[in-house]
Amino acid sequence: xxxxxxxxxxxxxxxxxxxxxxxxxxxxxxVIAKSPTTxxxxxxxxxxxxxxxxxxxxxxxxxxxxxxxxIRYSTTVAMNKLxxxxxxxxxxxTTEGFEDITFIGKGSQWQDGISSQEARNVVKVDKPTPLxxxxxxxxxxxxxxxxxxxxxPLDENDFRNKLQxxxxxxxMGFVVCLLWSFKNxxxxxxxxxxIKEDYPEYYLxxxxxxxxxxxxxxRFEYSRANVTILNAYLHQTIAExxxxxxxxxxxxxxxxxxxxxxxxxxxxxxYRTAAVNTYNGGPVSGxxxxxxxxxxxxxxxxxxxxxxxxxxxLGLVVDGSTRFYQFHPVIDRWxxxxxxxxxxxxxxxxxxxxxINADLGNRLEVGPQSxxxxxxxxxxxxxxxxxxxxxxxxxxxxxxxxxxxxxxLKLNVEKARQAIETKIAKPLGIDVVEAxxxxxxVVDGNMGNIIHKExxxxxxxxxxxxxxxxxxxxATHAAGYGFHxxxxxxLVQRQxxxxxxxxxxxxxxKHIYEESKHVIMLKQGGKELLDDYVSFxxxxxxxxxxxxxxxxGEGFSEEQVVFELELDMKFGGQxxxxxxxxxxxxxxxxxxxxxxxxTFTKEYSEAYSPLGVYPEGGIEIENFVLHAIVVQPKYQLxxxxxxxxxxxQALKGAREVYWEEYKGFxxxxxxxxxxxxxxxxxxxxxxxxxxxxxxxxxxxxxxTVDQYLNGLIEKTTGPVSPSDLSALDTISR
Numbered sequence: 001x002x003x004x005x006x007x008x009x010x011x012x013x014x015x016x017x018x019x020x021x022x023x024x025x026x027x028x029x030x031v032i033a034k035s036p037t038t039x040x041x042x043x044x045x046x047x048x049x050x051x052x053x054x055x056x057x058x059x060x061x062x063x064x065x066x067x068x069x070x071i072r073y074s075t076t077v078a079m080n081k082l083x084x085x086x087x088x089x090x091x092x093x094t095t096e097g098f099e100d101i102t103f104i105g106k107g108s109q110w111q112d113g114i115s116s117q118e119a120r121n122v123v124k125v126d127k128p129t130p131l132x133x134x135x136x137x138x139x140x141x142x143x144x145x146x147x148x149x150x151x152x153p154l155d156e157n158d159f160r161n162k163l164q165x166x167x168x169x170x171x172m173g174f175v176v177c178l179l180w181s182f183k184n185x186x187x188x189x190x191x192x193x194x195i196k197e198d199y200p201e202y203y204l205x206x207x208x209x210x211x212x213x214x215x216x217x218x219r220f221e222y223s224r225a226n227v228t229i230l231n232a233y234l235h236q237t238i239a240e241x242x243x244x245x246x247x248x249x250x251x252x253x254x255x256x257x258x259x260x261x262x263x264x265x266x267x268x269x270x271y272r273t274a275a276v277n278t279y280n281g282g283p284v285s286g287x288x289x290x291x292x293x294x295x296x297x298x299x300x301x302x303x304x305x306x307x308x309x310x311x312x313x314l315g316l317v318v319d320g321s322t323r324f325y326q327f328h329p330v331i332d333r334w335x336x337x338x339x340x341x342x343x344x345x346x347x348x349x350x351x352x353x354x355x356i357n358a359d360l361g362n363r364l365e366v367g368p369q370s371x372x373x374x375x376x377x378x379x380x381x382x383x384x385x386x387x388x389x390x391x392x393x394x395x396x397x398x399x400x401x402x403x404x405x406x407x408x409l410k411l412n413v414e415k416a417r418q419a420i421e422t423k424i425a426k427p428l429g430i431d432v433v434e435a436x437x438x439x440x441x442v443v444d445g446n447m448g449n450i451i452h453k454e455x456x457x458x459x460x461x462x463x464x465x466x467x468x469x470x471x472x473x474x475a476t477h478a479a480g481y482g483f484h485x486x487x488x489x490x491l492v493q494r495q496x497x498x499x500x501x502x503x504x505x506x507x508x509x510k511h512i513y514e515e516s517k518h519v520i521m522l523k524q525g526g527k528e529l530l531d532d533y534v535s536f537x538x539x540x541x542x543x544x545x546x547x548x549x550x551x552x553g554e555g556f557s558e559e560q561v562v563f564e565l566e567l568d569m570k571f572g573g574q575x576x577x578x579x580x581x582x583x584x585x586x587x588x589x590x591x592x593x594x595x596x597x598x599t600f601t602k603e604y605s606e607a608y609s610p611l612g613v614y615p616e617g618g619i620e621i622e623n624f625v626l627h628a629i630v631v632q633p634k635y636q637l638x639x640x641x642x643x644x645x646x647x648x649q650a651l652k653g654a655r656e657v658y659w660e661e662y663k664g665f666x667x668x669x670x671x672x673x674x675x676x677x678x679x680x681x682x683x684x685x686x687x688x689x690x691x692x693x694x695x696x697x698x699x700x701x702x703x704t705v706d707q708y709l710n711g712l713i714e715k716t717t718g719p720v721s722p723s724d725l726s727a728l729d730t731i732s733r
Contacts, residue, residue: 011023014261021501023053112328154187154191173208176191176228185217226335263340266511267510268510286343287316288506306474312346314345347369353387389439397668406691443481467485469713475492478713490713505635515539540585567623581599659685
C-alpha cells in the first residue's frame, strides 16, 4: 500500500477520569469500546480500548493500527495533573517591580474556579496556592513601554546573577513574562538566549524556557503570565505521557499522525500542541460533535450533556453555533485569556459518592468526590466502601448486575445494599430503597439545575432546546435531569457512551493565533473611517505566517488552509468588549471596513442591547484572533429503512424496577438497544440496555428510534396506551 493512500480505519480516543472511550471506523463498519482508565500509565488504557475495539472487528491491534489513517485523542491529563499539583519546579522571570503580579491577581482571584457554594463559605475560602512560589520569582532590570519602545535596556549582568540564584534553588524550567513583551519581545528573546548560552543543550543543567510573547502575545500581563505558567507546568508531564503512547503505537506498527483535540474547538498534530490547549478537550469535542449531529435533525438549540463516571459536563449550541467562548476563562483556579469553548462541569457521575453533610443538618449530598475507576462503586467489589450513584441505580433495578458493560463486570448487589444502608439509610432513618431513590433524585436535581441555570442566565428558554444525553451514565439519568431542567426532548445516540471520542471524528484540524493591537476603525464622532489599512493587514500577515508554518509542518499544503478572523471590538469610551466574526480577512477598500462595522454593531446589540450601540464614541479593535482550518472528512451516520413502530423483536424480558411515579417497584419490560429498528417506539416505563449504557424510560415518556438508529425520548402529558401503536405508526410514516 502506498503511504499516501487513504487507509481503512480511523480511531478516536477520549481518556476520562473513570473510563477511556474509543470509537473506531473501519471501512463501512464502526464500533465503540470502553476500558477503565489507568491513571498510573495512560498508555495502558489507551491501547486496551483500541484492542477491545479491534477484537470486535475480528482483528488484532497490530492489524488494525497498520490499516489506520489517523488517531485523534483528547485527554484529562492536564486537568488531573493540576488537581494533583505534581508539576515541575518552575521559576518566573518578570520586569523588576512587578514580581507580585500573579499573587495580587484580579479582584475575583479568590473565587476563580470554585463553586458558588464554596465561594459563600468566606471563612474557609482563600486565594489559590501559587504554582510558582514567591521565592522563585525574580524581576529583571528592563522596561519596554506600551508602544514597544525600549525605555530601559536589559541589564544582562544583573539577570545572569539572578539566573544563577534560580538554578541554585533547583528549578526545572523558566517562565518569562515581561511587561509589553507582546508589543516588542526583544528582551524576552534575549533572556532565553542567555539561559541557553549559560546552560546549553549538552549540559545536564539545560532546562526549557517558555516566553509569554510566544505562548500568548496578548495584553493583560496577569492572564498572559497565567497561561504561560500553566503551559510550562503541564508541558513535561503531558510530553512524557504522549511520548509513551507514541512509542507504544510505533512498536505496534502505527506510523501516521496522532492528533490532539483542543479546548478551542480544533485539533492539531500532537508535537505542535501547547499543553494548555489540551485542558478540557473532551467536553469541547462533545459540543462540536453535538453541533454536527444537530445539523442532521435541523436542531438549532442543543444542550450537550455528558454524564460519565466522575463528572457531568455540558455545553450549549445556540442557533447552530458553538461560538460561545468563556467570558473569563479559568483553568483550575487560574484566569487565562485564551478562546476556550465554554463548557461547565460538576462532580456528578456514576462514581459520585453519596454522603451525609452533618454541618447542614444531615443533608444528603452527592459528589463532587468520586470513587473513580479504582476502587470504583461498592458494587464493583474492588474494595470500595462509599456508596455511589451506580450503587443506587443498581438497587433501584435500573442496571442489570449480570449485564454491566455487556456482562464483563459482574456487580455485587448485596455489597451496594449494605453500603447504602450503613452510610445513608440508617443516618436518615429511612429504608435502603428510599435512600437509593433519594440519591438518584439529588444527583438528577444537581444536573438539571445547572442546565436550567446555564440556559436561563444566557437568556434562553430550556423548552426551546433538545438535550443530547451522552456518556456512560447519561442515558440512565437523562429523563431525570432533562425533564427537571424543563427540556422535553432528549436524543440518545448509539455512540452516546463514547460520544466525546466519537465527536472528534467530525472535527477539523484547526489552530488559533492571537495578537493584541489597538486599531481605531471609526474615529470619535462616528464619521471618519479607518483609511490606512497597513496596521490591520500587518497583524494578519504575521498571524498567517505562523499558521502556515505550523500547518505545513503537519503535512498539509497551503491550498488546504481556510482562514477565519474574529476581532475583539468595543465602542470608544465603553468597557464591554465583543468578540466579532469578521466578514473579511484583510482590508482592501472602504466597504471592508463598513462590513466589519456592521457586523460588530449587530453582534454587540444582540449580546448587550441595541441601546448600548454608540458609534459616536468610535469603534476600536483590541485583539485579533485568526483561525487556520484544514477541513477534514466527517464521519457520516448511516441511514436505515423504516421497519414500523412495533419493538417486540428487541424485547428480552422483564424485571422489577423502581419508579417514583408508582411510589415503588413495578414489573418493567427490558429491551436490547442493538435489536431496535428505525420507527420502533417504546412506551414507558421501560429499560433499554446495551453493552455500554442503559436507557431508563419513565412512565411519562416515549422512546422513538430514528433513521440513524438514535433514540428520541419525549415527555408526554399523560400515559400512552400500547393500543395507540397503530395510530403512532401512521403518524410516523
